[in-house]
Amino acid sequence: MTDDQKIGRQVVRRRKQLGLTRAALAERVGISEAQISKLERGGLPFRNALLAQFAQALGVKPVYFYVWPDEFAPRKGDEFAPRKGDGMNS
Numbered sequence: 001m002t003d004d005q006k007i008g009r010q011v012v013r014r015r016k017q018l019g020l021t022r023a024a025l026a027e028r029v030g031i032s033e034a035q036i037s038k039l040e041r042g043g044l045p046f047r048n049a050l051l052a053q054f055a056q057a058l059g060v061k062p063v064y065f066y067v068w069p070d071e072f073a074p075r076k077g078d079e080f081a082p083r084k085g086d087g088m089n090s
Contacts, residue, residue: 010067051065
């Protein structure tokens, strides 16, 4: 699995946590729904500026997309939660 595919999976997880459709996320990010779909599948590369837009639209820091699911400890009410001391709790 490529990094872009992993990032895409993180986008899908967070989008679903927030109850957003691809269309709603596309509107927030300012790109088409088709592009959202391709990005979520890893069919397009995530550039830094685009990641920043996604982070803002999804209410997370850009580093969220680089912390793969097996590095998260579950927390009640969250599908994934960062571990203490990883710098994401500020």
